[in-house]
Amino acid sequence: MQLLEYPRDSHSLDGTWQAIPDQYEMFRDYFDDFVEDDDGESAALPDDGNDEEGQPALSFESIYEPSASGDDDITDFNIYDGYSVDLPASWGEEIPEFRHFEGWVWFARTFDRAEFDEDDRTFLRFGAVNYKAEVWLNGERLGDHEGGYTPFSFEITDELEDGENVIVVRMDNSRYEDGIPNESTDWYNFGGINRSVDLVSVPESHLRNFKVETSLADDSVNVQVDAWIDGPETGADGSVALPELGVDEPLASDGDGRLSAEFTIDRDDVTLWSPESPRLYDVEVTYGEDAITDRVGLREIDVQGSDVLVNGETVWLRGIALHEEAAGKGRALDTEDVQTRFQWINELGCNFARLAHYPHTEEMARTADEEGILLWEEVPAYWDINFGDEEIQELYRQQLRELIQRDWNRASVALWSIANETDHNDETRNEVLPEMADYVRDLDDTRLVTAACFVDETDDGIVLQDPLEEHLDVVGVNEYYGWYYGDADDLQGLQEESDGTPIVISETGGGAKWGNHGSEEDRWTEEFQAEIYRGQIEGASTNDQIAGMSPWILFDFRAPMRQNEYQRGYNRKGVVDQHGRKKQAFHVLREFYESEEL
Template sequence: MHLLSYPRESVSLDGTWQAIPDQYEMYDGYFEDFVDDDDDDNPAGFSPKSIYELGASEQEGMPVDFNVHDGYSVDVPASWGEEITEFRHYEGWVWFAKTFDWDADTAGDSSHLKFGAVNYRAEVWLNGERLGEHEGGFTPFSFDVTDELVDGENLLIVKVDNKRYDDGIPNASTDWFNFGGINRSVEVVSVPETYVRNYKLETELSEDSVDLQLDAWVENAVDDTEVTASFPKLDVSIELTADDDGVFTGEATLSRDDVTLWSPSDPQLYTVRVAADDDTIEDEVGLREVDVVDGDLLLNGEEIWLRGIALHEESAGKGRALNLEDVEERFEWITELGCNYARLAHYPHTEAMARKADEEGLILWEEIPAYWHINFGDEEIQELYRQQLRELIQRDWNRASVALWSIANETDHKDDTRNEVLPEMADYVRELDDTRLVTAACFVDETDDGIVLKDPLQEHLDVVGINQYYGWYYGDADDMEQFQENPDGTPVLISETGGGAKWGHHGDEDERWTEEFQAAIYRGQTDAIDGNDQIAGMAPWILFDFRAPMRQNDHQRGYNRKGLVDQHGRKKQAFHVLRGFYQEKRS
């Protein structure tokens, strides 16, 4: 179960760390190969020192070549290629080290070391004790370090491996840059002996009422543990009781007249407090319901058309280590476009994006990097698949902004194994959270009858995403007029469309890579889908240009240029075309 840390006080370990690249993977147990100085085979009298010992690289005689106190000084969170420019394209092992002071007298009964995200594999030691490992570059993980922390100075070691793996998620081939590093914050969270590890709030609407259910996962609860939830502004208090699985649960019913439901036009948030004995967490939540009824996408019982944009998590010169200013900048662009929706592609973005979306009233599509050619038949990959879904969902299942969980992007709908496994993943998502909609980004097929959805996965989705690039890779920009709509069928979101342009490159509308060409694609695409009763919204590809090693022609040079804004924040003509279309959709 995900450790909820955001509302808690914690000790940040962000700041300056030491980083040591290990391209040949030699330093894991490297010094165990050396002999003691009293060994007959060691005539030089070499006395090996631990790689953890301060000053080992300065010793007399034969110095140590690798020492965790004597690496490159880097900031954490950071993507190492942006911090150490000569390692911009490096993929492999990097050892990170951090010394920090710990005051045992001020700590709680138990302490947890939490990482926001490490790309891609991490192995962690604290004071020489191995804590464990984690796979997946975009989701949080934590370790109980109560017994490993010492009063005074502590040494934390993280071995980070960002190599691309065929058996990984994503696998070895992607269309985005592989930013290695400890890309999100590291912290130590201290809690009482009995504490709330996580909670989940569910909202269900009826004609006159708002029904709330709150579940809490409480560690080290005993028979007389008192668990409550309260909403002070609503004057609601709920006493939670343990079910057969040990989950504490409770319910409340409110009059709709007493509640302002969360929506893009009025993103009302309420304080919720969940308490277990001496532990209390406080969070800000929105009350709302998303649903699909008779082919319509509904928010709080009313049909909504999603005016969206897709975006990667990246910033020029920072890689994937965004700060709050970067998040604010994205929301400024999104607001200027007139969006009420965004697709956070192609992996879980920082939690700060979802919390900001709660505040701003932006509906989100979130996904894991089950991208292109996943080996769906491998049981270990399936378990990794579930792990990444679970870590994302348990992190963000209380964010009112998050309405769609996506389970895959551009996977082969003619693959029989894929068509067996993905419905199982959809069911798994619903087991974790059945209050949101399950989707995936799929392809359409061209037939004699027009453009149709033939992907069998659509029967297992609440909303179908369609990636199509008419006017750029094939066909004409307005070809989606031929999409054979079924107004009562599964709602469709255009999850990707668009074309590339290099900012400042101008010419005729039929000249590829010009801003004019890209703008014409947007005019044709928006005209083609406007009025289609099955299409419930769109999120064109993409908000800003991003790093992509496979894109190497003269106009791209390592960037995907489909952004409405370039990597420096300069707007292209298509930005204004989409903005105008969304202004019309709002009226």
């Protein structure tokens, strides 16, 4: 169960860390293959710590041992004096000479136990490390984590020492064939501790996480609250309160660490969360000495025929897709970066955004709650995943679970996406993805399950033939008519089922370099891109099965495979460039979203 940290008081370990690149992957078991003592253990030479010349001994301890580094040492690393990096950071953006480095980097910092208010138990929590992480505290290995975009934590209660404590993290942003994503992606691989690091102290028995679910009846709002206890159940009272609505209900235990409550609120007393009215309420959950307060919206997401419904009302999803990236910062966004994205999203007239192709920072969903923007969130099951491998399937479930348990209280999150542009002719994929859809529903059945799929051209027109459709609540369709093939208005040939599964055009668009002008027939010009948008808008707005769109993409982003004279390492499909300059397509899309057609 994901450790809920955001609403809690915690001690930040952001700030200056020391980074040490380890391209040859030597420092974890430093020279163990070369020098061993009689017991097979690594040793320092000579035994007394100094040679006859009075020089310091060469230590053969591994980098995670605090004693392996020092001011007067000839060891090949020093965790107390590496490259200084201010975390969170995509470290290659902080140190330009390592901008294209992929592989092992060691991060280290110290903290004093007296710096934070300590409770019975303390956890070390990472918001995200790309891609693999292994963590030590005071030379004791805490554990490891795979997956570059979701949070993880380790209990450190027994490893804490009075005075100075030393954290060492091995980050590995190598691309792996058996990873999720695998070796090939169309985005840049920003390695680093890209999100915040915190110490979280809690009572011995504490609230690990909780979930609020809402369903609507004619005249009532039905609320289910579940909470999970970490630690021995003490028989203490648990409760959930929504003070602004006069709710204070006891939580009943199932005897296995789970507490729950169900209650009903008169619908006239509640302002339901919606894009037009993003009302949030304080939800206070307590158990014994522990208490958490979070801001949660009450609302219901559903489908009916080909429509997406919010609180029973049809909503056409006026969206845009975006990556998590900022020029010069990589994936380590701050609050100002997040606010800038929502400024663009609101200026476009959107009520919806697709956070592609991996979990973005939690602050995006929390800000979307406040701004009234519905979200599509996804894991990077992207392109050619080896779906038949059982270990990959377990990693797949882990990444889904960590995302969902992090954001299942965000009213803005409407769709969980399980895959992007996977081969619908792959029989193994067609067996595994429905299982993943079921797994998502087991975790959270109050939102819609989707995936970004392809369509096929047949004698009957453009047809959705992906067998995954019957397992999805909403089908995302990625198509690039007018750019990679066909004409922009060919989308009008998409065969329509008026009561079929709702379709969201999850990607469409074309490339343009900001400031490059010409005719509507000149590829890579703003005019060409704008004309694609006009044709796509015509097709999307006239098909009753299409319930929305999220064109590709809000802003230009780094992509190593894009190297022609217009791109130079960037995907130029943004309606804004990487410096925030708007292209003509931005205004075409805004005019459509603000029109009376929807």
